[in-house]
Amino acid sequence: MKADVLLGLQWGDEGKGKIVDVLTPNYDIIARFQGGPNAGHTIEFDNKKFVLHTIPSGIFNKNSLNIIGNGVIIDPFIINKEIENLVNNNIEVGDNLLVSKKAHLILPTHRLLDAAYESAKGKDKIGSTLKGIGPTYTDKTARNGIRIGNIQRPDFLNKFRELKEKHLQIIKSFGFDYENLKLDGLGLKHYEEKWFDAIEKISTLTAIDSEYFINQSLNSNKTMLAEGAQGTMLDIDFGTYPFVTSSNTVTAGVCTGLGISPHRIGEVFGIFKAYCTRVGSGPFPTEDESGDGKKLRIDGNEFGSTTGRPRRCGWLDLAALKYSIMLNGVTGLFMMKADVLNDFEAIKVGIKYDFNGELIDYIPFEASYENLNPVYIEKPGWKTNINSITDKTIMPTELAEYVKFIENEVNVPVKMVSVGPDRSETIEM
Ligand code: GDP
Ligand code: IMO
Ligand code: MG
Secondary structure (H helix, E strand, O other): OOOEEEEEEOOOOOOOHHHHHHHHHHHOOEOOOOOOOOEEEEEEOOOEEEEOOOOOOOOOOOEEEEOOOOOEEOHHHHHHHHHHHHHHOOOOOOOOOEEEOOOOOOHHHHHHHHHHHHHHHHOOOOOOOOOOOOHOOOOOOOOOOOEEOOOOOHHHHHHHHHHHHHHHHHHHHHOOOOOOOEEEEEEEEHHHHHHHHHHHHOOOOOEEEHHHHHHHHHHHHOEEEEEEEOOOHOOOOOOOOOOOOOOOOOOHHHHHHOOOOHHHEEEEEEEEEEEEEOOOOOOOOOOOOOOHHHHHHHOOOEOOOOOOOOOEOOOOHHHHHHHHHHHHHOOOEEEEEEHHOOOOOOEEEEEEEEEEEEOOOOOOOOHHHHHHEEEEEEEEOOOOOOOOOOOHHOHHHHHHHHHHHHHHHHHHOEEEEOOOOEEEEEEEE
């Protein structure tokens, strides 16, 4: 079998968690391939709400196997809290969760480094989630990292101490006051104790050579969905650099993050909001800082799932969407949060950019994104509550036309329209 992929086409938080959960019954395996606990994937059903950071969103389906791939970075403290919360809510976590031995560990001092770097950047800060993502991937590429498979080895503690010392030296050289910084409410010493308790607990998870396991599973006709984190516009190579995350969030990341060849990629599902949001700093051409942007934030409850920060809101950006579709080879689209537009008379869509007087629909390197002035058209709103609609034949015509318009512009079919956070609130197209 081939592996299907679901990933975000904007700046993250498109609703990946919800859709992975909806699609899970169609797959034997759900696998995360990149990112770490900077992700916050929300799943709602039966009046319950869960936010996952590291664990794949297939965990709620009793029949699915969930794999955390080699490309993911893991904070033992955070994943342990996730597991405890699931177990307390009677969601089974045991043999249904496998972890790659090659996945790298986020150390407590990676989080301190993240804070030190951000503070040193001052007004140019990235707006990181401060989960230690950048510093952990930096150690991975600099060949200093510590991996899940190292935990059981005799030199684990030595490696930990050496790396921690290196980190503290850097932090001190910044003159950063790390001794007063709290990690999840705890000082470094205390947090480190909890981190080691968590290491003990996660040692009971099954660690595997995931690249062999995954390829053998596909060989024996098992179906797999790879679950992206963040979004294409946050990709380390193709996003709005340097205001990006530190991993490849695009389809190519599935190959390196799970160890499968490009020939084994099947469908690529791209997910986007019917409008657009971004959390953290960096360019966002179609951002709306007027009342409409505020209304999108309130109606869409646009506050970060990981950090609680208000998300910046604006309009669909078709040039950026086309770019993401091209980079990922998207074969089907999921349009999310259509219901958030229920109460808009007119819906703006960015169709092109005015770049120094020229109209373009691509994103040239030379354009600092601030120079890209979006050109909008307006589509009529549907001005009605669509939350309970699950049948496309009774969709308001304005919504059907909005979907058709996007499909025609980007040349990829929309497979599903999401009209609410609950698992059941979807319209199959
Ligand atoms: P992810 O990171 O891509 O999984 O997305 P997040 O969970 O961070 O953010 C998406 C938010 O929108 C969550 O609070 C979801 O519960 C919610 N959500 C998902 N789909 C819909 C939808 O169609 N309508 C509404 N109103 N909310 C949605
Ligand atoms: P999910 O998977 C939205 C953003 C941060 C910051 C930048 C770098 O829930 O869609 P990092 O912590 O990676 O160093 O932050 O990327 N960011 C996200 N924004 N959703 C996410 O994940 C994000 N993960 C990171 O806000 O601007
Ligand atoms: Mg999120």
